[in-house]
Amino acid sequence: MVDVIVAGGGPTGMMLAAELTLAGVDAAIVERRPTTVLVGSRAGGFHSRTIEILDQRGIADRFLAEGQRVQAAFFGNTTLDVSDFPTRHPYTLGLWQNHIERILAGWIGELGVPVRRGHEVAGFAQDGSGVDVHLADGGSVRALYLVGADSGRSAVRKAAGIGFPGWDATRSSLIAEVEVTEETPAGMRIDEVGVHGLHLMEDGRTMRVVVTEKQLGPATEPTLADLGKALTEIYGTDFGVHTPTWISRFTDATRQAAAYRSGRVLLAGDAAHIHAPSGGQGIGLGIQDAVNLGWKLAQVVKGTAPDSLLDTYHAERHPAGARALKHTMAQSIMQRADPRIGALADTVMGLLTIDEARKQLGGLISGLDIRYDLGEGHPLLGRRMPDLDVVTANGPLRLFALLHDARAVLLNLGAPGSIDPGPWADRVQLVDATYDGGWELPVIGSVSAPAAMLIRPDGHVAWTGDGTQTGLEDALASWFGPAGINAPRC
DSSP states (O other): OEEEEEEOOSHHHHHHHHHHHHTTOOEEEEESSSSSOOSSOOSOEEOHHHHHHHHHTTOHHHHHTTSEEEOOOEETTEEOOOTTSSSSOOSEEEOOHHHHHHHHHHHHHHHTOOEEETOOEEEEEEOSSOEEEEETTSOEEEEEEEEEOSOTTOHHHHHHTOOOOEEOOSOEEEEEEEEOSSOOOOSEEEOSSOEEEEEEOTTSSOEEEEEEOSSOOOSSOOOHHHHHHHHHHHHSSOTTOEEEEEEEEEEOOEEEOSOSEETTEEEOGGGTEEOOSTTSOHHHHHHHHHHHHHHHHHHHHHTSSOGGGGHHHHHHHHHHHHHHHHHHHHHHHHSSOOHHHHHHHHHHHHHTTSHHHHHHHHHHHHTTTOBOOOOSSSTTBTBBOOOOEEEETTEEEEGGGGGTTOOEEEEEOSSTTSOOOGGGTTTEEEEEEEOOSOOEETTTEEOOOOSEEEEOTTSBEEEEESSSOTTHHHHHHHHHOSTTOOOOOO
């Protein structure tokens, strides 16, 4: 028996398992793939807030060393330059998913996260004290909680009976890595069917192909013949495609789980939401789910916080996911060169020359403008904490360094000793520091300087102070459990 079983070893599942492990909870991943190798490059990177999250855990440099920093926040044909956003990472990181997963796998290996490869979760039965997780090979394992991060076809979601409402596909595309015998055109092409392109990969031999199908494809695994047909319909030739490494079909279907929780079972990543890849939101949304859920689930497992804390996961991440899905639907419509859509695209392009509009949309795509509804108060409340250069008794440091262990921080920028976590001192680290710079938030701009703030392990601000303790104890109790509890784990 373990504390938490995470079904699915993709980026979301690995990030969640790491968060739980950092918090002192026994988590294990069950992954159907027999090895760490992901066949095909898959998704192509992530945006600013996701890089910040990795930076909060001290591992961003591992990804930055292998990826390419680019301005790749797009809406339609318009590039949204976010280089002036107040973050250390005002860019998109271009890095294929197979490399992202390899780097994450190395990290969770260092943390000692067990991964049971070659196994697949087929269902479960839960009771008041745990979950019996049924595996496809007939085996089973018991855990206190189960998290489904097992793709858009999630067996966990289906077994939980959680609805997956949304919109059916209207268009499908094939994506593949193949070799060719003919010369291929450079760059992307947009026509009345959709987006198409062929790109030579790093090995100088393999071609990455994306082609929109003229008719909506079936919900089956595509073949080399399907790819050849789609290319011929668009380009008049299939370029002699052969020796496929990987072929897949994606659509613009958009769905979101009606609930992110059913008792002791929770959903994250693609199991909770699917959408067109337009805008590059996929990996980032899943990682944001993971860091929101991980510290909350860990506290409930350890008995320091009530079970009701898990309800805030749905309350915060479901609206954030719905907002991102709405954006991907709008993006997908723009990726077609129909004359009417072209007129719309030109109109939107003109509007995005307005700086305020650029910042609004850039904030959404980058993930830097996310605000969880924690009530009225300072503009920081509910938003991600900036990575300030602060000075502590031990010298200067970046604020994100305080979050490397996934532990909450009570940052006091006022008079030393003016605030105190009291009975929560074992759950929240108090840091007295000074900061002399300005305060600026993405999209919002300059804000007044708070005297203190309570920063959750996911980097979001749960309380701000004016130099007194007003409201601090209530915030500590809400997010980190009643005072004085040091309950053993079940």
